[in-house]
Amino acid sequence: FNGYCGAESGYIPVSAVAPSLLISEMEVQKKARSYDRPPLLAPPDDSHSSHDSQDPVLAAMQDEMQRSTAQLHLGDLERPYYMEYRLADQQKVEAAASQGAQTEYSSQSYRPLTVGVRVGDPQLDNTNFASAAEPGVGTGANEQFTISLDPSYPALRQDLWIASDQTYKRALSSLAGKRAYLQTATREDPLPDFVKAPTNRETNFAWIAPMAGKLPPRIEMPPGTAEACATMSRSISARLAGKSNLRDTSVRVSVESANQYYLNSEGATFRSPRHMRTLRAWATATTPDGQRLRGGFAIVDRPDINAPCAEADARTFGDRFTQSYDELVAAAHAPQGEEYVGPVLVEADAAAEIFATLLPPTIVGRKATLTDNPVAIDSDRDLPSLNGRVLPSSFEVIDDPAANALPGGVDFDDEAVPPSRVRVIEKGILKRPLSNRVPVKGSPESNGHARAQAGGAALPSPTNLIVESTGGLSDAELKDRLRALCRERGLPYGLLLRRFQTAGSVEDFSPEDLTDPSMEATMGGTGRGGAALQPLSLWKVYADDGREEQVRGLQLTDLRLTALKTILAAGQEKALYQGFYTPPPSFTLGVLAVGLSEGLPFTLTAPAVLFDELEFRPQRRAP
Secondary structure (H helix, E strand, O other), X not given: OEEEEEEOOEEEEEEOOOOOOOOOOOOOOOOXXXXXXXXXXXXXXXXXXXXXXXXXXXXXXXXXXXXXHHHOOOXXXXXXXXXXXXXXXXXXXXXXEEOOEEEEEEEEEEOEEEEEEEEEEOOEEOOOEEOOOOOOOOOOOEEEEEOOOOOOHHHHHHHHHHHHHHHHHHHHXXXXXXXXXXXXXXXXXXXXXXXXXXXOOOOOOOOXXXXXXXXXXXXXXXXXXXXXXXXXXXXHHHHHOOOOOOOEEEEEEEEEEEEEEEEEOOOOEEEXXXXXXXXXXXXXXXXXXXXXXXXXXXEEXXXXXXOOOOHHHHHHHHHHHHHHHHHHHHHHOOOEOOOEEEEEEEOHHHHHHXXXXXXXXXXXXXXXXXXXXXXXXXXOOOOOOOOOEOOOOOEEEEEOOOOOOOOOOOOOOOOOOOOOOEEEEEOOEEOOOEOOOOOEOOEOOOOOOXXXXXXXXXEEOOOEEEEEEOOOEOHHHHHHHHHHXXXXXXXXXXXXXXXXXXXXXXXXXXXXXXXXXXXXXXXXXOOOOOOOOOEXXXXXXXOOOOOEEEEEOEEEOOOOHHHHHHEEXXXXXXXXXXXXXXXXXXXXXXOOOOOOOOOEEEEEEEEEEEEEEEEEEEOOOOO
């Protein structure tokens, strides 16, 4: 025998030799009956394709879609009224380095497939229901699978056949559970579960005809990309080699390229080539009294696909990393701040990060999930209702997907619907949520904001958010307003927040960081609470003469969406935020969140803002 043996330290290889054995007695039990039915349709005929075979992926999707919509059914139960396939050929290279030395280097290929099946009718179908009796069943129209990487038509047809069969059967089970639940429960939302794609838009977009010759060319990762990313990570991280006052540093560069395929039973088809680069650079310093501060920056962009890790970019990012180091060291040597409650001026860079953290979960449209679980918690209970106030009346928020130069920009969304420029918030009031083809209050049809991670389900998502305010003040006027507020309230100083510490995922932290109280806040996820937003560059602005004095060690407490209502004024100049939006758990029910990317990229521009009142408290320190 050659295999592995489990041990406290993990699995270890083991081999053993033994003769045949005659055992006097052994008890066996009958295997439990499986409730899985065999596939409803016969295996696909892969001898030929009825479509142009220049792209076997698209040909397999089209042939199996045609067969499934025509033949897939179980007895007298409903046939699918809508189906979709979403597949991504994805490649990712990633490299990390610290102080000029390589720490990680990897290259991955991945092909996720999501199959969507809706049974019933658009008014009431199998989606948007979660059963306590069958966790994970009845929560959505989509199931995700991992399929063969080879461009083999027969293998792809086989994968699509099995995936379509499983998703259809699960959809039937979901619909039965939902109908049973509604026998004794009231459906408060009168909107249907699904709507047709809008057709009255003034746009030159047309669904792409299902012929490979009319599709845009596939995108491929250029040879040498992995080596170039590794070189870039070493070059940037070497800028801090030998620098004093540092505990840890890291530069992580990743480049992703994907060919996203989409096909639905209504005839919409596209193949969309996409690429993206993510760079995170950070350093950690320890203060004289043992606190840890984390500075750095993150970039999400679309570089030249032929040179995604160019030397010129490495020099630019290296200069920025050096500036981040100088800012970090200055903060580490600043005196400890005191507890503070009062007006706070937040410069544009930090303000954009606040808006990017708090706004996206607020402005995406979602239906309340039906559930028979009596202890289910409404995760949206603290979100404003449609026509509820989010910001002061001088503010509006727009999402403009047509700004293609930015990472979130699109020509059409991931349900093949042309995007609209949406005025989400008008005069501070939430008016029009971002939506896909699942209608919600305020958006009875899709406004072209369905977006999917590679191979995943398409969910409402921001693309390029623009926060605007009338009557913007200059930087000097904002500072004068801050000082005046302090004098009115008898405060010796107000606070000026220029930059937050760099937040990150667990992979970006050392083992010591994971147990340090002063670092735990920067590991918090972004969302409505904003727990990950903790100050790095924080300054006292004295009310009498306007002089500035840097402080550290203060934690911004309880930053919630309601804090945005207390904004008193906004600036004129704007800053750009680039990051990722992660849909809330209520969106991803029944959809396996598998993929190589961190979320859906989006951008946000916003001005500096003056808050009427925020609270800061001293951070906990490591023992």
